[in-house]
Amino acid sequence: MSDVKLLSTPVPPGGTIGILGGGQLGRMLAMAAARLGLKVHIYSDVADAPAFQVCDIHTVAPYEDDAALKKFTATCDAVTYEFENVPSKAASVLATIKPTNPNAKALAVAQDRFDEKSFVTSLGLKTAPFVAVNSPEDAVAAFAKIGGPAVLKTRRLGYDGKGQAKVKSADECKAAFASFKSVPSILEGFVAFGFEASIVAVRGADGQFAAYDPAENIHENHILARSIVPARLTAKQVDDTKTIAKKIAGALDYVGVLGVELFVQKDGTLLVNEIAPRVHNSGHWTIEACIVSQFENHIRAIAGWPLGSTERHSDAMMENLIGEQAADFKALAAKGGGLHLYGKSEIRAGRKMGHITYLKPRSN
Ligand SMILES: Nc1ncnc2c1ncn2[C@@H]1O[C@H](COP(=O)(O)OP(=O)(O)O)[C@@H](O)[C@H]1O
Ligand SMILES: [Mg+2]
Known part of the structure; x- marks a missing residue:
């Protein structure tokens, strides 16, 4: 290119x-x-x-x-x-x-779960164990290699847990592959993580890099429900999350904001789950709690401007408003948080309709 x-x-x-x-x-x-x-x-x-x-x-x-x-x-x-x-x-x-921006390579890597995890491990970063599955025979062999429980995921086009199935036997793995209409897939070992976290970072056109503090993320029905900052991470782990994002952004010659989803294992190990080559739902709290939000920093980066400060002045909790949770706008507006409603034409189950961010004075 x-x-x-x-x-x-x-x-x-x-x-x-x-x-x-x-x-x-x-x-x-x-x-x-x-x-x-x-x-x-x-x-x-x-x-x-x-x-x-x-x-x-x-x-x-x-x-x-x-x-x-x-x-x-x-x-x-x-x-x-x-x-x-x-x-x-x-x-x-x-x-x-x-x-x-982001460039074609970043898009290609993030669009295919096998390429994404292969890229991440090539940088010396850790992921869940994974194997490509392209045939029913592969499904059986992959389960034998990874062991159970495991998660079969389509390589492309999955989101909010769609195109994923947890499997506990080789037969279940084969059946899940068939249920995905045999599209190229990946089998991942199921990670018994302590919690999920994410790091949102930005890289400028000149290579300048800045990261927000990592968030702790709680999912319900495979959809992000809440992000909390600060996350329950040590100072060393916080640094490590930023180093992970910096390595990924540098290797992709990335310009803009990216999100990296992480599993924090019970022994403290950080595993990379997904790269999002865009602003990320777990970074919405930056609008209220930081001097310059992820959205503004993305615009600054792709427009070639100097990046803005990613410093966090407050602790934050962001709650997604999914489906009917957004229905009572008066009650939501009275809650004392920063309310965002996205102007979607109709409420549908599972649809992200808005979010609220609550702030507290910064604790650390
Ligand atoms: N290997 C895994 N082990 C344990 N949980 C997983 C694994 N992969 C995915 N999950 C759970 O499913 C959620 C969605 O999976 P993810 O790979 O992030 O796909 P997407 O966000 O595109 O739907 C994750 O946030 C996590 O809660
Ligand atoms: Mg995800």
């Missing part, structure tokens, strides 16, 4: 940031860009995308529509994404016209 466009000078206030994807992440990115005097053009394949409500220009078109992508890109000074499953063809169309 030698023909990708690089940013030669920072995008000045008044310039336009293009964002592929119009969900809540795109919406919060657009609001952060507005704070810096930047304009935003959102591209989404759905007509009522929440981010359309807060941007200057929007385009509704499929991600496979090269002509629409080119027209969109022509109006932008720099382009980014709010989701990792951007078709690689769309990404390469954008990147040859305008500076586009």
Whole structure:
């Protein structure tokens, strides 16, 4: 990809940031860009995308529509994404016209769970044990190698626990593979972790790196329910989470914010679970508790600006509002936290409708 466009000078206030994807992440990115005097053009394949409500220009078109992508890109000074499953063809169309970050390598690595874990281990970082599964025979052999319990996951397109099955025998593993319609998959050893954590970090166009404090994450029904900062980690572990993010970002020549999901084992070992090449749900607390949020820092990075401070001035707890949890806006508004509602057209079970962040004076 030698023909990708690089940013030669920072995008000045008044310039336009293009964002592929119009969900809540795109919406919060657009609001952060507005704070810096930047304009935003959102591209989404759905007509009522929440981010359309807060941007200057929007385009509704499929991600496979090269002509629409080119027209969109022509109006932008720099382009980014709010989701990792951007078709690689769309990404390469954008990147040859305008500076586009995160880069193609970061997208490719994050889109495939086998490539992702192989990349992470190649950096000397730890993950759960994993094996590729491409056939029913592989499913049986993989279970024999990994042992049970284990988790079979599709290599691509899984999110919020979709495309995953916990298996306790070779037969269950084979059946789960068949239930995934035999798409390329990966079998992972089930980690009896103490808790889950994540690190959200940012790398600038010049290689400058900064990380937020890691969050402790509680999932319910495979969806993030709460993030708490500070996490129950030692100072050494906190440093280690930042080193992990720095290694990954450096090796990908990454520009923008990335999230790294971690399992903290009972003996304190940190295992990398997933890389998100974008702003991350477990970083929403940074809007209230840090001088510069993950959203603003992502915009700064992809626009070629100096990064902002990631310093945390408060302890924070972020609660996701899923489905009906967002219904009573008056009760939520009275709760004393920072309330965010994403402007989605209808409440659906399991849908992320908003979040609330509660602050306390910083304890450490
Ligand atoms: N190998 C594993 N061992 C134990 N729990 C797991 C494992 N893989 C996933 N999980 C659980 O399932 C959740 C979702 O899995 P993840 O790989 O992060 O996929 P996604 O977030 O894309 O759905 C994790 O946050 C964790 O709670
Ligand atoms: Mg995950």
